[in-house]
Amino acid sequence: MELTGAEIFVECLKAEGVETIFGYPGGAVLHIYDALYKEAEHVNHILVRHEQAAVHAAEGYAKATNRPGVVLVTSGPGATNAVTGIADAYMDSVPLVVFTGQVPRHLIGNDAFQEVDIVGITRPCVKHNFLVTDVKDLAATVKKAFYIASTGRPGPVLVDIPKDITAARCEFEYPKEISIRSYNPTVKGNKRQIRRAIDLMLECQRPILYTGGGVVLSGGAAELTQLARALKFPVTNTLMGLGAYPATDPLFVGMLGMHGTYEANHAMHQSDLVIAIGARFDDRVTGNIEKFCPHAKIIHVDIDPASISKNVKVDIPIVGDVKHVLRDLLDELHSRKDWQTADISAWWAQINEWRKADCLKYEQDNESIRSQFVVEKLWEVTGGDAYVTSDVGQHQMWAAQFYKFDKPNRWINSGGLGTMGFGLPAAMGVQIAYPDATVACITGDGSIQMNIQELSTCMQYQLPIKVITLNNGYLGMVRQWQEFFYQKRYSMSYMDALPDFVKLAEAYGHVGMRIERPGDVEGALKEAMAMKNRLVFMDFITKRESNVYPMVPANAGHNEMILV
Template sequence: MELTGAQILIHFLEDEGVEHIWGYPGGAALPIYDALDTDAKELKHILVRHEQAAVHAADGYARSTGKPGVVLVTSGPGATNTVTGIATAHMDSTPLIVITGQVATDMIGLDAFQEVDTVGITRPIVKHNFLVKDVNDLAMTLKKAFYIATTGRPGPVVIDIPKDVQNATSTYEYPQEVELRSYLPVVKGHTGQIKKAVEMMLSAERPIFYTGGGVIMGEGSEELVKLVKSLGYPITQTLMGLGAFPADDKQNIGMLGMHGTYEANLAMHHCDVLIAIGSRFDDRVTGNIAKFCPTAKIIHVDIDPASISKNVVVDIPIVGPVQQVVQEMNTQLAKLNKKPDAVALQAWWSQIDEWRNVDCLKYDTTGSKIKPQAAVQAVWEVTKGDAYVTADVGQHQMFAAQYYTFNKPRRWINSGGLGTMGFGLPAAMGVQMAYPDATVLCITGEGSIQMNIQELSTCMQYGLPIKVVCLNNGFLGMVRQWQEFFYDRRYSMSYMDSLPNFVKLAEAYGHVGVRIDDPKTMKKQLEEAFALKDRFVFIDIITDQQENVYPMIPAGAGQNEMILV
C-alpha cells in the first residue's frame, strides 16, 4: 500500500493497537494531523492545552494500564515543552512514545523556524531516540521504538520525523517482527542465583522485603504477594511501589524512606537479610548510604543490571523480570519444603510491633483547622479506597502516600523520581481516558495545580469527571517545611500570595468548584462532590498552614535517625 509518511504513522499506530494519542498540532506536524483526520479509524486524539501535559497524560495512561502512552507534538517549542514530561517518565521507567515533528531534512541545521535538535536535547532523558531521515525506514523505526519502550526496563522513546519525510511516500506493511542486535533484554533470572537467594531468605532471622515500582511495572504483584505471604516476613514498599502488596495487610509495615514509617525504617536498619525487588536504592530511600542497613545481607532483583550495586553493593544480584524471578522463587521455595526460623521470626515481629506501637502517623485531630492527613483519610473513606489516585509533588504527595491505603497495583500514580510539580492533573486525564467509569482523583496542592492548571480546559472538552483534591495551605508546603527545619524559619519565596479563587476558576472553565474549610462539614461536602459522577469537581480544601510531614529522615541522616512529631 503506497502511503505518505504521515499516513504510515497513523496506520502503524492503529495496527499496533494504540487507542489514544495525546498531542498538540503545529507547523512541522501538520501532515500528520491531516492524516489523523483522513486516515484514523479507531485512534482517538486528545488535544491538550500544553505539550508538557500531553506527555504526563500519556504517562498516567501508561502507568495505570501498563500499555505505552503515545504523544504527538510539533517541532521546536512543541518538542521542548515535552522535555519535563519525558524526563519524568524516564526517571520512573514508564513506556512512552513521543513523536515530534521536525523541519524538513534540507532545513535541518540552518536554524529554521521552530527548529531545535530534538534528538540532541532529549538524548540524556530517553531510553532511545530516532531521527527518521527516510520514509522507507519509518514503519520499522516505529516498531523498534515500541519494542524498546515496552520491553526490559521500560522508558520513553522519541521519534523525530522531518516534515518532508511525513510527505514522502513509501509502501507500507505493518512490520510483525523486530530484531535489534544490540538490545536483548533479559527474559529470565539466573536459576542458580535465585536458588541462593531463596536459601538466604530462609536462613534469615530478621528479614524484610523492600519492594519498588519495578514490581508494578513488571506485573509482579501477584507473585510477590504469594511469596511474602508464604514466608510471613514484613514488607515495606517504596513511594513508587505502593499497592503492589496490599497496604491493609498486617505484614505491610508501610512506606520507607525520608517520609516512611518509623517501623519500616527501623526494620530496614536492623534487618539481617534485605530482599530488594524492583527497587533501586534511591537516596530518598537509603538516607545516608554509609549508615544504610549496617547488618544486612542484600538480595537485589532488578531488570536493569545498571541498577544493581549502583548505590549499595549487594550480595546476591539477580538480573531478570520481577514476575519471572519471583515466580521461580515461589517454585523453589515450594520444592525446598523448608520453613523460616519461627522463633526468630516471632521475636522479629515483636520488635517490629513495638516500633509500630509508636504510631508514627498519628496527628492532632482536635483543632479547628482541617489537617491534610484527615482530608486524605476522608477522601479514602468517601472513595472506599478504590480510586485511581494521582498526585503532584510536595507535602500533599507524601500525605497521600501515607494515608490513602493502596491495596492494588497501578492505583497510585505520582512522579517519584523526578518529582515533577504539575504532573498530577494531566496524569489523571490519562488515567480517566483509560478507565472512563472509574473514580479518578488528583491529590494536589495550590502550588502544583497551578503548574498545569490550563488542563481544566481539556477536561471540559473531553468530559473527564476527575476530582481534584487540592490541599490548600497557601504555602509551598514542603519547601516551607525544609525552611522551618533547616533554614531558621526564613520562609523565602514559599508563601504564595494572590491565589486565585479556585471555585470560581473551576466554574469559569465550566466545572464544579467546592471549597471546604471546616473539619465538621468536610466529610459531607466530599461525599457530595464525589457523588457528581459525571462532572469534573475542583475540591479546594483549606488546610492547616503549619502542618508538617512526619516522620522525616533529614538529608544525610541514617534510617534510624528520624524526626517524629
C-alpha cells in the same frame, strides 16, 4: 499500496493497537494531523493545552494500564515543552513513545523556523531516540520504538520525523517482528542466584521485603503477595511501589524512606536480610548510604543490571523481570520439601513494638482542616478503590502515607523527577483509560497552578476527575525545610495571590467547592463523588504550617528519624 509518511504513521499506530494519543498540532506535523483526521474513529486524539501535559497524560495512561503511552507534538517549542514529561518518564521507567515533528530534511541545521535538535536535547533523558531520515525506515522505526519503550526496563523513546518525510511516499508494510542486535533484555533470573536467595530467606532472622515500582511495572504484585504471605515476612514499599502489596495487610509496615514509617525504617536498619525487588536504592529511600542497613545481607532483583550495586553493594544480584523472578523464587521455595523459615517471631515482636510509636498520628481539631484527615476521608469515601494521582510536595507525602493502596497501578505520581504539575494531566490519562473509574488528583495550591490550563482539556473531553487541592497558601515542602534547616526564613515559599479556585473551576465550566471546616470534609467528599459526570475542584483550606512526619533528615540514617 503506496502511502504517504503521514498515512504510514497512522497505520503503524493502528498496527500497534494504539487507541489513544495525547498531543498538540503545529506546522511540522500538519500532514500527520491531516491523516489522523481521516482515521479519527481508529485513533482517539486528545488535545491538551500544553505539550508537557500531553506527556504527563500519556504517563498517567501508561502507569494505570502498563501499556505504552503515546504522544504527538510539533517541532521546536512543541518538542521542548515535552522535555520535562520525557525526563519524568525516564526517571520513573514509564513506557512512552513520543513523536515530534521536525523541519524538512533540507532545512535541518539551518536554524529554520521552529527547528530544535530534539534528538540531541533529549538524549540524556530517553531510553533511546531516533531521527527518521528516510520514509522507507519509518514503519520499522516506529516498531522499534514501541519495542524498546515497553520491554526490559521500560522508558520513553522519542521518534523525530521531518515534515517532508510525512509527505513522501513508499510501500507500507509493518514488520511483524523486530530484533535489535544490541538490545536483548534479560527476562529470566539466574537459577543459582535464585537458589542462594531462597537459602538466605530460610536462614535469616530479621528479614524485610523492600519492593518498588518494578513490581508494579512488571505486573508482579500477585506473585509478591504470594511470596510474602508464604514466608510471613514484613513488606515495605517505596513511593513508586505503593499498591504492589496490599497496604491494609498485617504484613505491610508502610512506606520507607525520608517520610516512611518508623517501623519500616527501623526494620530496614535492624534487618539481617533485605530483599529488594524492583527498587533502586534511591537517596530518598536510603538516607545516608554509610549508615544504610548496617547488619543486612542484600538480595536485589531488578531488570536493569546497572541498578544493581549502583548505590549499595549487593550480596545476591538477580537480573531479570520481577514477575518472572518472583515466580521462580516461589517455585524454588515450594520445590523444597517441608521448607520452613527460621523462627522470626522475635522480629515480629520488635516490629510491633516500633508500630506502637504510631508515627503517623495527628490530631484533627475543630479549627482547621488537617491534610492527613482529608486523605483519610478520601480513602474511606472511595472505599480505597480510586485511582489517585498526585503532584509533588507535602500533599504527595500525605497521600502516600494515608491513602492505603491495596492494588497496583492505582497510585500515580512523579517519584524520581518530582515534577510539580504532574497530577492533573496524569489524572486525565487515567480517566481516559478507565472512563468509569473514580480518579482523584491530590494536589497543592502550588502544584495545581503549574498545569491548571488542563481544566480546559478536562471540559472538552468531559473527564469527571476529582481535584483535591490541599491549600495551605504555602509551597509546603519548601516551607517545611526552611522551618527545619533555615531558621524559618520563608524565602519565596509563600503564595501571596492565590486565585479563587472555585470561580476559576467554574470559569472552565466545572464545579468548584471550597471546604474550610473539618466537619464539612466528609460530606463535601461524598457530594463530589456523587457527581459522577462532573469534574469537581475541591479547594480544602488546610492548617497553614503543618509538617510531614516522620522524617529522616537528609544525610541521616534510618534509625535517626524525627517523629513529631
